[in-house]
Amino acid sequence: MTDIKAQMEAVSISDGSRAPGAARPKSQGKRGRDKPLTWLYVTTLVLGIAIWWLGALLGNNVLAPTPPQVVESFIEGFSDGSLLMNTWASVQRVLIGFVLGVAVAIPAGFLMGWYRWARGLLEPWVQFFRTVPPLALIPLVIVFLGIGEPAKIFVIFLAAFLSSVLATFQGVRNVDVTLINAARVLGAGDGTIFVKVVIPASLPFIFVGTRVALGAAWATVVASELIAAAFGLGRMMQSASQFLDTPRIVVGIIMIGLLGFVMDRLLLLLERKLTGWQETR
Amino acid sequence: MNSMISVRGVSKHYETARGLVRSLENVSLEVEQGEFITLVGPSGCGKSTMLNLMAGLLEPTSGEVLVDGKVVTGPGPDRGVIFQQYALFPWLTALQNVEFGLRLQHMKKTERRELAQHYLDLVGLGEFAHALPKELSGGMKQRCAIARAYAVQPSTLLMDEPFGALDALTRVNMQENLLETWQQERRTAVFITHDVDEAVFLATRVVVMSPRPGRISEIIDVPLAYPRTEEMRLSPEFAELRARVWRGVHHHAEEDAA
Ligand SMILES: Nc1ncnc2c1ncn2[C@@H]1O[C@H](COP(=O)(O)OP(=O)(O)OP(=O)(O)O)[C@@H](O)[C@H]1O
Ligand SMILES: [Mg+2]
Numbered sequence: 001m002t003d004i005k006a007q008m009e010a011v012s013i014s015d016g017s018r019a020p021g022a023a024r025p026k027s028q029g030k031r032g033r034d035k036p037l038t039w040l041y042v043t044t045l046v047l048g049i050a051i052w053w054l055g056a057l058l059g060n061n062v063l064a065p066t067p068p069q070v071v072e073s074f075i076e077g078f079s080d081g082s083l084l085m086n087t088w089a090s091v092q093r094v095l096i097g098f099v100l101g102v103a104v105a106i107p108a109g110f111l112m113g114w115y116r117w118a119r120g121l122l123e124p125w126v127q128f129f130r131t132v133p134p135l136a137l138i139p140l141v142i143v144f145l146g147i148g149e150p151a152k153i154f155v156i157f158l159a160a161f162l163s164s165v166l167a168t169f170q171g172v173r174n175v176d177v178t179l180i181n182a183a184r185v186l187g188a189g190d191g192t193i194f195v196k197v198v199i200p201a202s203l204p205f206i207f208v209g210t211r212v213a214l215g216a217a218w219a220t221v222v223a224s225e226l227i228a229a230a231f232g233l234g235r236m237m238q239s240a241s242q243f244l245d246t247p248r249i250v251v252g253i254i255m256i257g258l259l260g261f262v263m264d265r266l267l268l269l270l271e272r273k274l275t276g277w278q279e280t281r
Numbered sequence: 282m283n284s285m286i287s288v289r290g291v292s293k294h295y296e297t298a299r300g301l302v303r304s305l306e307n308v309s310l311e312v313e314q315g316e317f318i319t320l321v322g323p324s325g326c327g328k329s330t331m332l333n334l335m336a337g338l339l340e341p342t343s344g345e346v347l348v349d350g351k352v353v354t355g356p357g358p359d360r361g362v363i364f365q366q367y368a369l370f371p372w373l374t375a376l377q378n379v380e381f382g383l384r385l386q387h388m389k390k391t392e393r394r395e396l397a398q399h400y401l402d403l404v405g406l407g408e409f410a411h412a413l414p415k416e417l418s419g420g421m422k423q424r425c426a427i428a429r430a431y432a433v434q435p436s437t438l439l440m441d442e443p444f445g446a447l448d449a450l451t452r453v454n455m456q457e458n459l460l461e462t463w464q465q466e467r468r469t470a471v472f473i474t475h476d477v478d479e480a481v482f483l484a485t486r487v488v489v490m491s492p493r494p495g496r497i498s499e500i501i502d503v504p505l506a507y508p509r510t511e512e513m514r515l516s517p518e519f520a521e522l523r524a525r526v527w528r529g530v531h532h533h534a535e536e537d538a539a
Contacts, residue, residue, distance in 0.1 A: 179368055182362070182369075183381070185362040187357060187358035197370065277372040277413050277415065279415045
């Protein structure tokens with residue numbers, strides 16, 4: 001439980017959004033601080049690249065990739081289509097594993113929060129597997145699912161599921177009892193309370209869990225492609241490493257970072273839209 | 282006259298790590314149809330427990346609670362409850378909040394809209410129908426909660442310190458507003474408060490409770506006519522009643538401390 005809290009905080013700190021119930025910066029103050037921040041973003045980006053470049057030039061490691069080499073590798077990857085193919089393979093895996101994981105985790109989390117029996121049956125397993133990195137299961141997964149696509153997706157699914165199920169569970173547990181009572185005294189039965197109160201009230205938690213799950217899915221995809229993949233960013237980086245093609249590895253890192261970032265922002269947009277009713281305390 | 286609420290020999294006990302807590306011990310109270318009862322007493326004397334028993338949100342350890350002649354077995358739309366923490370659904374607009382209970386009664390959309398709007402108008406929130414709770418002040422939220430409870434037209438209104446979090450001026454306005462609405466529809470009301478002045482101003486009878494174990498120590502009739510006005514608050518009669526209630530609360534609080 002403390003772990004999911006920490007995860008939630010990590011998410012909330014990394015992008016300036018907040019965990020449910022935590023303070024959100026006042027819109028007034030935000031406006032004043034936003035502008036200089038944009039410049040700081042640009043500055044730190046330029047500075048970072050400059051330091052990287054200098055480091056690559058000054059150090060006498062021939063394998064250290066410089067920014068132009070990486071750009072060249074990017075262009076090469078684009079023009080021969082390999083980069084897009086690899087990217088698409090990874091994105092597909094991430095999306096399928098993530099969507100399946102979250103789609104199973106949300107109902108499971110709701111069940112755990114709502115019914116004692118479901119909690120009793122599921123929680124020990126969830127708590128146990130949460131402490132085992134999904135990657136550690138790869139050898140076993142290969143035994144049962146082989147080395148094809150299902151094995152890779154399963155590992156990603158597991159990572160996404162485990163990140164999201166406890167957040168949903170916590171969300172349900174955290175629903176304000178007064179809101180449930182308020183619905184009951186207005187004549188709502190259990191079913192109505194579940195649909196009209198518990199689901200909307202736990203949405204903020206679910207979103208936090210979903211975003212952590214997306215991160216987990218990306219974190220897992222590269223490793224999952226160690227299982228005999230033909231395509232994929234992880235696969236691409238791995239073979240680049242065998243050929244000592246370091247610029248290509250950097251290309252892979254940048255692609256994964258960018259895609260993860262873009263998908264997280266899309267989720268954030270959806271979150272803002274659906275949970276905008278939250279009190280700004 | 283007919284009793285709207287009958288509390289008959291009710292006890293509510295809790296087993297806790299520090300032993301048995303007797304929140305209510307053999308309490309009996311009859312509330313007549315159309316009465317406005319206020320419950321006062323020191324913190325922890327069982328006021329909320331009593332109200333929640335009437336609402337059907339708690340079950341008595343022994344004894345029984347009857348509302349309109351029927352034993353209470355759970356909450357129902359015949360008893361509206363207004364909570365201290367407003368308890369508005371934050372994802373619904375003011376209007377949708379008021380509509381919530383009506384929707385459960387399968388009322389048609391246009392009819393529902395109209396009725397909800399009517400009750401929002403009644404509490405002076407007509408123009409804020411489409412505002413989310415986060416856009417309303419504390420007093421406005423509480424008025425919205427009142428409209429929501431009223432809209433399902435319960436025969437009884439149960440209120441647990443609904444004005445506790447409001448400033449003095451808003452509070453006085455809300456009291457008048459509440460009495461006005463109550464008079465128009467003449468429902469039975471049970472209202473918890475810490476504020477002795479408020480207890481006297483609203484009530485037909487003030488029920489004074491004392492703690493450990495929770496019980497009723499005194500019931501004080503308030504023979505002032507309605508509508509109650511600000512001038513009444515300043516009258517010697519009012520001062521006298523207030524002093525009696527205060528002595529009742531204070532006396533038992535002191536006894537408890539000793
Ligand atoms: N769930 C519970 N478990 C154990 N004890 C409880 C529980 N609920 C209430 N009590 C105890 O019952 C007593 C009465 O509580 P209650 O909430 O009815 O008091 P109250 O008069 O409403 O107080 P306040 O004015 O502070 O709201 C208190 O001593 C409280 O500690
Ligand atoms: Mg109370």
